[in-house]
Amino acid sequence: MNAVTRDQRERIVALLEGASAEPEVRAVVLTATGRGFCAGADLRGAPTAGERVAGDVARMIRLGAQRFIGSVLDCEKPVIAAVNGTAAGIGAHLAFACDLVLAADSARFVEVFVRRGLVPDGGGAYLLPRLIGPQRAKELMFFGDAVPAAEARAMGLVNRVVPAEALEETAREWAERLARGPTRALALTKQLVNASLDTDRSTAFAAEAVAQELNMTTRDAQEGVASFVERRAARYEGR
Known part of the structure; x- marks a missing residue:
């Protein structure tokens, strides 16, 4: 389900920074293979409470999840999310940080943090109120219910929902159109x-x-x- 590992996160950050600096790159598409877009952060190997000291978590979030989402927001090229399946936790925030969001009709978005007893990170409490308002943002974050693609579009989280088999082609069409722009x-x-x-x-x-x-x-x-x-x-x- 494409849970984000540290190495994967750093590679995506580097690719986005490279896209900003490379004149030949005119648009960026973020998508995934398999049945999920991104299941959130890979928590395997995370330090336990006994192994942490005060400040470790805040530093990890600042240099990890927040830097990851910031790299999308700060990319100097238009970034399209092509969400092919479940986008949960940081995966949902990764999609919401993109400039345009395409979703397969089978996709869904989950603010999964509350299910794990966690505070939303990766910019969720910053992004969602700006996209759908504070009341709806709280509903999603307080309950952690899965939001189907069509409902996410009605809320304003998604630009367009397409059949799963048309997602790649539509993303390419949008990217090519942006790549021909100023x-x-x-x-x-x-x-x-x-x-x-x-x-x-x-x-x-x-x-x-x-x-x-x-x-x-x-x-x-x-x-x-x-x-x-x-x-x-x-x-x-x-x-």
Whole structure:
């Protein structure tokens, strides 16, 4: 069920950081093989209470689960989650951190932490209220019930639900469409939207103006304006 190991987490973080730095990467898809998207963190081998000292858990969460989710939010390329099955715990938060979420009709999302007597980590208490509001976020986190894909879409957690056999093709279509877009403009748009709920209007407007100033220095912005004036389709290079 693709429980996240430390090595797997570090590899995904490195791939996302690499995607930000590589101009040839224009979009990212996170998906999985098998019958599950991600069952959460792999808890095997975790230190027991007797082996821990004060501060160990907070450090582990900060450098592990939070850094993992942050790498998705901070990636400078649009990230699509293609959720092929159960996404539980940190697996659900991994999907919710993505810019766009596609789900197979067989997928489901589970805030599993309460079932283990744990506090949600990996940014769950930050992400969910911003997506569906505090009351619904508490319902999911307090009860830990599985949410089917169709219900998750109705809540606003998922952009689109497709038949399982169409998930890969749909994710590829979306990724290819994004990859043909103005990549730097998309990166700046992502930053503005992600920051918008944590800032006041004056700060958001100032950030918007700076983002547009920066974006107008890109070749893609110049191409977008030129294509409009010349009445032709734009040909973006991601630069």
